[in-house]
Amino acid sequence: MWFGWYSAIMGLSSLLEFTEKGIYVPKGDFYIDPIKKVKQAVITHGHSDHARSGNIKYLCTDLTKPVLKLRLGSKINVQSLAFGESFFINGVKLSFHPAGHLPGSAQVRVEYKGHIAVISGDYKLEKDGLAEAFEPVFCHEFVTESTFALPIYQWQAQEKIIADIFTWWQQNQSEKKASIISAYPLGKSQRLISALYKYSPYITCHPSIENTNIALRNAGVDIPILDDLFSITKNESHRYLVLTPTIISQGLWLQNFPHYELADASGWMATKQGRKRSTAHRHFTLSDHADWPSLNQAVLASQAETVFVTHGFSDDFARHLKEQKINAQSIDHFFTRERIEQE
Amino acid sequence: MKFALLLQLLDESKNDISKTTALLRYSKSQSQDHVLDLFRFFQSIRSKKICTTQDLLIWTKEICNLPDWLFEKSLSHCNDVLDAINLLLPINVESVKLTLPYVQNLYTLKFNDENQIKEFVTKQWSLLDHDIDRYFFNRIITGNFRLKISDLILFDFLAAYFETTRINISIFHALNLLHSKSDIKKQLKTGKSKALIKKFEPVKEVEYIEVNIEELSLHEYYVVTPIWIGVEIQIIKFNHDIIIWDLTKQIKIYIEEFLYQKFKSRDEDFIVNAIYISSKSQNSKSNTYIIITDFISIGQNIEFSKSLQKQTNFIEQWILSLDEREGIYSNECLNFQNHIELSTYYNQMDLNKYVSILVELPDESKRILRPELFQLKAVLLYAQKKDQTFSHYYDQYTFGVLQLSTIVPIVKLDADLEETEVIEIHQFILENTIERFGPVRSISPQLIFNLQYSRIERSKRHKSGIILKNAKIISTSFHSALDELSRLSHIVQKAIMEEEN
Incomplete structure (x- = not known):
C-alpha cells in the first residue's frame, strides 16, 4: 500500500512517493534507505537506521559498499558507484553526491525528464578532514534530515572540540588514567581517530570499531593503524585514548585499564539535559549531523521548490521553512502512521 | 582548566570522585592563595540577584529574533531555561x-536602573564564551547559583592537594586552621601538626549498660558523670568511616549550656562552634563525637577565633583541663562519698536537668542511670511488621490495658528487644492469631509485657483517651496472667497524683 496523497496535496508531479517501506521513486521502481524489505534499495550511508538487511539488491557509493558487506553480510547483492557517476534505473538517472556525514555517505540525486530530486540522507556541512565535503546539489525537490533542527543546536568548530579532548586526554595521562571516549563506531570514531592521531599516536579502539576501520582502510580511506587493544599492558594503559561504542563503554574488556575516565562525544551533549542522561565523566559536543544554521544553509543552497523534512524535528523545521516562504512538508508522520497502523 | 568548566563538572557530576578530580585539576594551575579563595567561595552564600530569568528571556528574544513558537519549543526541549537562553x-x-x-565581582555589582542592567548583561553575553561561561553567568546574575561542596569532597581535595591524608585535613579544618591564609602546606607538614594529631588518640568503643541504682554497690564506683546532652562530649576519634556534618542548632545549645554550667562561676558567656561526628554503623549504636572548633568568650570580650594561634592553644589547654586523665571526658565529675550521696544526685536529676548519670566502673565499663519511670503491664493485642519489605518478623506491637472488663489499646511500640525474644514473640503471634487485617494480625490477649513511660497526656483521638509519652518495652512476661494487667483508671490516677505532688 502506498499513498497517492502527495500529488493531490501539492498539486505537483513528483518523482518521490512516501510509502510504508520508505522513500519510493516510482518511475525507477526503487527505494531510498528503505525501512522494509524491497527489491532495489539505494543506500545513502551505512548507519543501521539507513541500511537495513533483507533487500534483494543494494546500490551505494564505493566507500559504503565494504561497510554494508561488513554490517549486513558479505553475501548481499551490492553494486557501487563513485561520487558523481551516473547510473540509470528504468530510465531514471541516479547519482551520488557527498553528504559529509561520514566517509562514503551520499546524497542521492534522481532525475527524470529534467525533474530533479535530492534525498540528502544524513549530512553535515562542516569539513571534518575525513569524510568528503558536503556538496550542494541543485534540485526541485529536496528531502532533508532534521536531527538537530532547533535553534539551540549550533556546533562549535571541530578544532576547538578536538583541542578540548586532547587537553582532557593529557590531564588523564598525567593522572595515570586511561581516557575512554564512547562514540558511534561508524563515522564518529574514525573522525576522532583521524583528528586526534595528529596529536598523539597512543590511540586504540574496541574490536567492533577496528573492524569498520579495516573495511574503510581497505577501501582507501586514510585511517591510521592503531595499537591492538588487547596487547596494551596495564602499566602503559594510562597513555591511551580508547574509542568504544556507547553501548559497551564499560565491561570486562577494559580489564587492562584499571584507572580510566569516560567521556561521551555526541551532539546531544550540547544541552544540560543530554549531559544528565549520560553516565560519562566528561562530555564533548561533537556531531556528524548538520546544526540549525547548516540545515537552513543546505536547504537554501539546494534552491529546491519543495522541501520534505524527515528524521528528527521534522514538524518544527517544516513549519520554520514555511514561515521562510519555502514550500515544506514534514514526512515523518506518514512512516510512523503506517507503523502504528501495523502494530 | 577553565573556571567555568570546573563549575560545570561540580554542578553536573554524579559522584564525589569526579568532583574531587575536577577541583584538583583546576587547582594545579592556580596559586595557593587562589585555591584558598576558591575554598571560601564554595562555602559562600547564594549569589546576588541582578535580574530575573524573565528579563533574560525577553532580552534573548530581542537578540535572537525567533518566532514565539520556535522559542518556546527550544525552551521546552532544553528543560532548563538558562541553558536554553545560552544556546539560543x-x-x-x-x-x-x-x-x-570575575564571579566574585558579580556578587558585589550595583545598578541604578533596569536599562543599566540590560546594557551590562547583553554586553557580557557578547563578550563571554558561549560554550559554558555564558550559562554560569546567567545562573549567577539570576541569583540562582550556589555550589555547596560537601566537607568530605573538600577534605579529599585538600588532602590530595597538600599530599597528606584526609584525617590531617579534617583535624585542621576542625581547628579552623585552614582559614589561615599563610602557607598552610607548611603547617600541615611541620612537626607541630604531628604533635597536635598525636593528642587526638582514639577512645575505646564504649558500651553503655542501663542499670537501676539499687543494682550498683559502692565499692565499684570509679567515675560518675552527669550527662547533659545525651551525647557525650569526647575528644576526637578519627577513622576513614566518619561522617562529618555541621552541628545542629539543638546540640549546639546543649553544648553551650554545658559549658556555661562548667564556667558559670566565672560569670562568662560563651559561643561555641563544633562539628558533630558520627561513625558509620548499621545498627543504632553508632559512636558520636564532637570537636569544638571555635570557642569565643564574650564575657571578657576576647574573641579567640580572631587569633587562631591563641585559640588553638586555648582549646588544647581547655581539653587538657577537662580531666586529669588527659581528656577522656569533657563532662565534669560528681564527687560523692557514699551511696546516699549518689542517690541524692540521682533524685535531683530532673532538678539539675541531667538526662542521665554515667557511672564508670574500675574496668572502664559504663553504667547509665536514668530517671525513674512509671511502669505498667499491658497485653499484646495486634502485631504487624514494621517494614513490609525488610522485616522478617512481626516487630511492631499494639498493647492494651483493662478498662472495666474490656481491654482497650493504649500504645503501639516497636520491638526494642533481643532478636531471640522477637523470634519467640513472632512464633507466639503466628500461633495465636485470631484474625488478619491486611498486614495486621489480631492476637489472642495472652502475652503480657512490662512497659515503662515518663508521663501521660490526654487525647481525643485515642480510644483509651490518653497517650503514653516516651513509652518503651522493658520485658516480656510469658507467665503473667491477665488478672495482673494494669487498669486504665489506675494509670490516670497515678498521673494525677504525680501532678499534684
Whole structure:
C-alpha cells in the first residue's frame, strides 16, 4: 500500500512517493534507505537506521559498499558507484553526491525528464578532514534530515572540540588514567581517530570499531593503524585514548585499564539535559549531523521548490521553512502512521 | 582548566570522585592563595540577584529574533531555561573569561536602573564564551547559583592537594586552621601538626549498660558523670568511616549550656562552634563525637577565633583541663562519698536537668542511670511488621490495658528487644492469631509485657483517651496472667497524683 496523497496535496508531479517501506521513486521502481524489505534499495550511508538487511539488491557509493558487506553480510547483492557517476534505473538517472556525514555517505540525486530530486540522507556541512565535503546539489525537490533542527543546536568548530579532548586526554595521562571516549563506531570514531592521531599516536579502539576501520582502510580511506587493544599492558594503559561504542563503554574488556575516565562525544551533549542522561565523566559536543544554521544553509543552497523534512524535528523545521516562504512538508508522520497502523 | 568548566563538572557530576578530580585539576594551575579563595567561595552564600530569568528571556528574544513558537519549543526541549537562553544566543568569540575574581565581582555589582542592567548583561553575553561561561553567568546574575561542596569532597581535595591524608585535613579544618591564609602546606607538614594529631588518640568503643541504682554497690564506683546532652562530649576519634556534618542548632545549645554550667562561676558567656561526628554503623549504636572548633568568650570580650594561634592553644589547654586523665571526658565529675550521696544526685536529676548519670566502673565499663519511670503491664493485642519489605518478623506491637472488663489499646511500640525474644514473640503471634487485617494480625490477649513511660497526656483521638509519652518495652512476661494487667483508671490516677505532688 502506498499513498497517492502527495500529488493531490501539492498539486505537483513528483518523482518521490512516501510509502510504508520508505522513500519510493516510482518511475525507477526503487527505494531510498528503505525501512522494509524491497527489491532495489539505494543506500545513502551505512548507519543501521539507513541500511537495513533483507533487500534483494543494494546500490551505494564505493566507500559504503565494504561497510554494508561488513554490517549486513558479505553475501548481499551490492553494486557501487563513485561520487558523481551516473547510473540509470528504468530510465531514471541516479547519482551520488557527498553528504559529509561520514566517509562514503551520499546524497542521492534522481532525475527524470529534467525533474530533479535530492534525498540528502544524513549530512553535515562542516569539513571534518575525513569524510568528503558536503556538496550542494541543485534540485526541485529536496528531502532533508532534521536531527538537530532547533535553534539551540549550533556546533562549535571541530578544532576547538578536538583541542578540548586532547587537553582532557593529557590531564588523564598525567593522572595515570586511561581516557575512554564512547562514540558511534561508524563515522564518529574514525573522525576522532583521524583528528586526534595528529596529536598523539597512543590511540586504540574496541574490536567492533577496528573492524569498520579495516573495511574503510581497505577501501582507501586514510585511517591510521592503531595499537591492538588487547596487547596494551596495564602499566602503559594510562597513555591511551580508547574509542568504544556507547553501548559497551564499560565491561570486562577494559580489564587492562584499571584507572580510566569516560567521556561521551555526541551532539546531544550540547544541552544540560543530554549531559544528565549520560553516565560519562566528561562530555564533548561533537556531531556528524548538520546544526540549525547548516540545515537552513543546505536547504537554501539546494534552491529546491519543495522541501520534505524527515528524521528528527521534522514538524518544527517544516513549519520554520514555511514561515521562510519555502514550500515544506514534514514526512515523518506518514512512516510512523503506517507503523502504528501495523502494530 | 577553565573556571567555568570546573563549575560545570561540580554542578553536573554524579559522584564525589569526579568532583574531587575536577577541583584538583583546576587547582594545579592556580596559586595557593587562589585555591584558598576558591575554598571560601564554595562555602559562600547564594549569589546576588541582578535580574530575573524573565528579563533574560525577553532580552534573548530581542537578540535572537525567533518566532514565539520556535522559542518556546527550544525552551521546552532544553528543560532548563538558562541553558536554553545560552544556546539560543549567537555564538561569539571569547574576549572575557569567567574567572573566580570575575564571579566574585558579580556578587558585589550595583545598578541604578533596569536599562543599566540590560546594557551590562547583553554586553557580557557578547563578550563571554558561549560554550559554558555564558550559562554560569546567567545562573549567577539570576541569583540562582550556589555550589555547596560537601566537607568530605573538600577534605579529599585538600588532602590530595597538600599530599597528606584526609584525617590531617579534617583535624585542621576542625581547628579552623585552614582559614589561615599563610602557607598552610607548611603547617600541615611541620612537626607541630604531628604533635597536635598525636593528642587526638582514639577512645575505646564504649558500651553503655542501663542499670537501676539499687543494682550498683559502692565499692565499684570509679567515675560518675552527669550527662547533659545525651551525647557525650569526647575528644576526637578519627577513622576513614566518619561522617562529618555541621552541628545542629539543638546540640549546639546543649553544648553551650554545658559549658556555661562548667564556667558559670566565672560569670562568662560563651559561643561555641563544633562539628558533630558520627561513625558509620548499621545498627543504632553508632559512636558520636564532637570537636569544638571555635570557642569565643564574650564575657571578657576576647574573641579567640580572631587569633587562631591563641585559640588553638586555648582549646588544647581547655581539653587538657577537662580531666586529669588527659581528656577522656569533657563532662565534669560528681564527687560523692557514699551511696546516699549518689542517690541524692540521682533524685535531683530532673532538678539539675541531667538526662542521665554515667557511672564508670574500675574496668572502664559504663553504667547509665536514668530517671525513674512509671511502669505498667499491658497485653499484646495486634502485631504487624514494621517494614513490609525488610522485616522478617512481626516487630511492631499494639498493647492494651483493662478498662472495666474490656481491654482497650493504649500504645503501639516497636520491638526494642533481643532478636531471640522477637523470634519467640513472632512464633507466639503466628500461633495465636485470631484474625488478619491486611498486614495486621489480631492476637489472642495472652502475652503480657512490662512497659515503662515518663508521663501521660490526654487525647481525643485515642480510644483509651490518653497517650503514653516516651513509652518503651522493658520485658516480656510469658507467665503473667491477665488478672495482673494494669487498669486504665489506675494509670490516670497515678498521673494525677504525680501532678499534684
